[in-house]
Amino acid sequence: MPNFTALREDFPTLAREVRPGVPLTYLDSTATAQKPRAVLEAMDAFYRRHNANIHRGIHTLAEEATAAYEGAREKIAAFINAPEAAQVIFTRNTTESINLVAYTWARANLKAGDLIVLTEMEHHSNLVPWQMLAAERGVELAFIPVTAEGLLDMAAYARLLEREPKLVAFTHMSNVLGTINPAGEMIAAARAAGAITLLDAAQSVPHLPVDVQALEVDFLAFSAHKMLGPTGIGALYGRRDLLEAMPPFLGGGDMIKRVDLDGFRANDLPHKFEAGTPAIAEAVGFGAAVDYLRAVGMEAILAHEQELTAYALERLAAVPGVRIIGPRAEKRGGVIAFVLEGVHPHDVAQILDGEGVAVRAGHHCAQPLHLCFNLPATTRASFYLYNTRDDVERLVKALAKVKEIFG
Amino acid sequence: MDDLYREMIVERFKTPLFRGHLEPHDIFYEDDNPVCGDHIEITLQLDETGHVRAAAFDGQGCAISQVAADLLMESIQGKPLDEVRALTKEDLLELLGIELGPTRLKCALLSFKVLKAGVYGLDKTEA
Numbered sequence: 001m002p003n004f005t006a007l008r009e010d011f012p013t014l015a016r017e018v019r020p021g022v023p024l025t026y027l028d029s030t031a032t033a034q035k036p037r038a039v040l041e042a043m044d045a046f047y048r049r050h051n052a053n054i055h056r057g058i059h060t061l062a063e064e065a066t067a068a069y070e071g072a073r074e075k076i077a078a079f080i081n082a083p084e085a086a087q088v089i090f091t092r093n094t095t096e097s098i099n100l101v102a103y104t105w106a107r108a109n110l111k112a113g114d115l116i117v118l119t120e121m122e123h124h125s126n127l128v129p130w131q132m133l134a135a136e137r138g139v140e141l142a143f144i145p146v147t148a149e150g151l152l153d154m155a156a157y158a159r160l161l162e163r164e165p166k167l168v169a170f171t172h173m174s175n176v177l178g179t180i181n182p183a184g185e186m187i188a189a190a191r192a193a194g195a196i197t198l199l200d201a202a203q204s205v206p207h208l209p210v211d212v213q214a215l216e217v218d219f220l221a222f223s224a225h226k227m228l229g230p231t232g233i234g235a236l237y238g239r240r241d242l243l244e245a246m247p248p249f250l251g252g253g254d255m256i257k258r259v260d261l262d263g264f265r266a267n268d269l270p271h272k273f274e275a276g277t278p279a280i281a282e283a284v285g286f287g288a289a290v291d292y293l294r295a296v297g298m299e300a301i302l303a304h305e306q307e308l309t310a311y312a313l314e315r316l317a318a319v320p321g322v323r324i325i326g327p328r329a330e331k332r333g334g335v336i337a338f339v340l341e342g343v344h345p346h347d348v349a350q351i352l353d354g355e356g357v358a359v360r361a362g363h364h365c366a367q368p369l370h371l372c373f374n375l376p377a378t379t380r381a382s383f384y385l386y387n388t389r390d391d392v393e394r395l396v397k398a399l400a401k402v403k404e405i406f407g
Numbered sequence: 408m409d410d411l412y413r414e415m416i417v418e419r420f421k422t423p424l425f426r427g428h429l430e431p432h433d434i435f436y437e438d439d440n441p442v443c444g445d446h447i448e449i450t451l452q453l454d455e456t457g458h459v460r461a462a463a464f465d466g467q468g469c470a471i472s473q474v475a476a477d478l479l480m481e482s483i484q485g486k487p488l489d490e491v492r493a494l495t496k497e498d499l500l501e502l503l504g505i506e507l508g509p510t511r512l513k514c515a516l517l518s519f520k521v522l523k524a525g526v527y528g529l530d531k532t533e534a
Contacts, residue, residue, distance in 0.1 A: 342421075346443055346469035346514065350411065362443045376444040376467055405412045407421075 002296050004304050008386045010036040010292075022356040025394045030175050030203060030335050030382035031360055032225045035289075039228055042288035046281045053277055055254060069280050072287030073270070079290045080220065081211040082237050086269040089236045089243075090278050094202040095125040097221030097236035098169075100273060101198055102129040104246040105219075106167065109196075112138030115165040117195070119144040119152055119181075120372050121174045124365045126200040130169065144170070146372050150177040150326035157186065161193040168195045172204035176366045176380065177326035178309070178335030180204070187217050196242070202226055207305060207333050207384070209298040212237050224282065229289035233282035236273070243269050250275040301385045305334035308383050312336055312392045319399050325373055334383030337364070340399065343406045345379040351405060352379075355398035411505050412470065420470040425480035427463040436525030437466075440517050442510075445472045447518045449480070449525050457488050464521075469514050471507070476518030478502040483522070491526050494519070 008014050011034045018024050026034060046068060052061035054069045070085070077085040091097045110116070116130050120143050134141050142160050145153045152170075161168075168190035173180045183204075187197045198219040204210055205220075206227035212220055219242070223234040238246075248255055248266045252275035257265040266272045293301065310329035313336065316322050321341035326332055340348050349361035360380045363370045370376065381395055429450040437448035445468030452461040462483050464476040479499055483491050499519045500507070507515055 344467075344469035344473075346445075346471070346511075347412070350469075350511070367444065370444070376446070406417060 001303075002300050004385055005388055007036075007296065008388075010038070011386055012037060012040070014386060018353070018356040018358075022354075025355075025357040025391050025398075027381040027383065027387065027391060027395060028358045028360050029384035029387075030226070030364075030380065032231070033206065033228050033384055034386065035230070035285075036228055036292050038292050039230065039285045039288045043230065043281045043285040046284045051281075054280055055271070065280055068287075069278070069283045072283040072290075075287040075290045076235055077237075079294065080205065080237060081213050083213065083240070087237055087240055087243065089238065089270045089273040090283060091221075091234045091236050091273075092232060092279070093223040093225070093234035094200060094221045095129075095234075097219075097234055098126055098198065098200065099129045100236055100249045101219050101221075101238075102133050104249050104273075105196070105242060106130075106133055106139075107137070108245075108247055110137060110139050110166055113140065115140045115142060115160075115163055117142050117144065117157075117160050117165040117168045117170075117190075119170045120146040121150075121152070121177060121179065121366065121369045122169075122171055123175055123200065123202070124367070125202070126169055126171060126198075127368070146177075146369065149328075150174070150179050151331060152179075152181055152186075154182075158189070161189055161195070164193060165190075165195045167198065169198035169200070171200040171202075172210070173201075173207065173333050173335075174326070174366075174369075175203050175335065176337045176364050176369055176378065178332035178337075178382075179327050180208070180331060180333055183217070184215055187215055191216065203333065203335070206293075207298075208302040218242060224286040224289060227289055228292055229286040230279075230282045233279045233286050235286075240269070243273075248275070249273050252276045254278075296385060302333075304385060305383050305387075306330075308387060308389065308392065309334045309336065311389060312381070312383070312395070315392055315396050316399075319396060319403075321403070322399070325375070325378060334387075335380065336382070337378040337380040339375060339378055340402060343402055345377040347406070348379045348399075348402050351402045352395070352398045355394070355401055357395055357398045359395070411507075411511075413505070416470055416474050416503075416505070419474045419477055423473065423477040425463050425477050426465060426473075428465050429461055429463050434525045434528075436521050438517065438521045438524065440468070440472070440513055442513065443468070445469065445514060445517055447472065447476050447521045449476070449518065449521050451483075451525065453488065459483050459486050459488070459491060464518060468517070471503075471511055472514040472517050475499060475503055475515040476521075479518050479522060488526055491522070494522075 050064040052065040054066040074085045077088045201222040205222040220237040225231040255275040345361035432450035433453045434451040447466040462480040
């Protein structure tokens with residue numbers, strides 16, 4: 001087992017004080033993760049030494065930059081066990097990856113009356129693109145309900161599959177409930193019903209081993225910044241035949257093979273979907289983040305976070321007035337959303353910040369899910385590989401301060 | 408921090424003086440803060456001379472948003488509508504008497520926005 005306390009030293013932000021004498025307790029990694037020195041240094045070295053635009057450049061720096069960019073793609077492809085690097089398309093983030101599928105595959109393949117199955121626990125990023133499509137094309141949306149425990153209702157899912165949906169798109173791990181959905185089982189059922197599958201892996205790829213070939217998923221979307229990498233870059237994995245058949249997304253440089261005034265021929269994968277100068281330094285940082293995670297080991301990271309989550313659930317349950325949303329420890333990753341009786345989540349978060357504890361308050365971009373639980377908002381603490389039991393203790397202590405103020 | 412949650416704010420949050428829904432009313436307006444889902448509705452009763460006879464707010468949200476609404480309702484009791492229309496956000500912040508960062512400012516100003524929209528007759532007036 002890696003020493004998770006020792007690796008905190010790799011993260012400069014974790015050493016800072018929020019204000020004099022108040023150390024940072026960072027419990028907001030579900031929103032974005034802190035960055036290890038290896039990522040910062042890789043990006044810095046790129047800008048200091050290799051900076052050039054990629055592809056087609058003949059000079060040395062352009063070749064180095066291209067190799068760094070494409071090298072990052074290979075690392076990321078290997079990380080999710082993609083059959084080939086060309087099936088990994090760089091995007092801005094998970095949201096853009098999902099929109100890419102909605103604007104290309106879905107608009108080319110779906111027509112009025114076709115059914116898309118989503119779930120009630122989706123982040124807005126895997127909901128609004130489909131609502132936009134539904135409004136534009138008359139495609140129908142149906143939702144797998146969430147049970148009181150915070151799990152998907154699998155019997156209801158089976159009934160929805162009988163209606164032969166064209167697409168099943170769902171989150172691998174809820175950013176609010178922490179629920180890890182049985183993706184393999186759900187994808188197999190969708191495929192048996194003839195549906196294409198899209199997995200929102202924004203929360204899963206950073207926290208647990210994800211293998212696209214084992215899952216047999218058609219599309220998988222995730223972001224670098226939630227997995228120790230920089231903001232501004234994410235990835236879309238896609239099945240090769242689907243990507244080949246899809247029309248391009250954005251038009252411009254790099255996505256073309258040949259252009260004349262009458263038209264263009266789209267480039268090969270993955271460049272077909274990467275118009276314009278991409279986030280090159282960010283790709284390098286993304287690659288360094290993946291190297292870091294692989295060195296620690298995803299199995300170990302998952303085990304560490306689940307152990308910590310089980311501990312935190314127990315400690316929080318003992319705080320009077322705390323109501324935790326979501327399933328028992330075995331069914332969830334390192335996310336705990338809760339409400340404290342009589343105190344609004346914003347007030348909880350504000351007072352915790354006074355104690356140096358960074359949590360999130362609100363609907364966490366999952367407003368329909370909060371409506372299911374009849375809550376306008378929750379406070380959310382989330383963990384990553386660098387969190388420890390000390391962080392949980394500081395959270396519990398800071399909650400006592402909230403109780404003290406609100407009596 | 409302790410300043411933000413000083414006793415007046417917490418007490419007023421627990422026991423608001425102007426929470427409720429007036430029936431009948433002359434002015435009704437409601438709105439949300441999309442960032443956090445806070446919700447405020449305001450109902451006003453006017454007398455024949457266009458003064459605020461009674462004002463009430465209802466809704467849900469953090470202490471800052473709810474207390475700001477409560478203080479705002481208190482401050483407009485008996486005032487002519489012209490004066491209510493002329494209220495500035497600085498007036499409200501003075502009532503609260505606390506320093507707020509940009510995010511919490513939106514919490515504080517939600518009721519102000521709702522009141523302004525209501526008294527300027529934006530079309531959510533109920534019968």
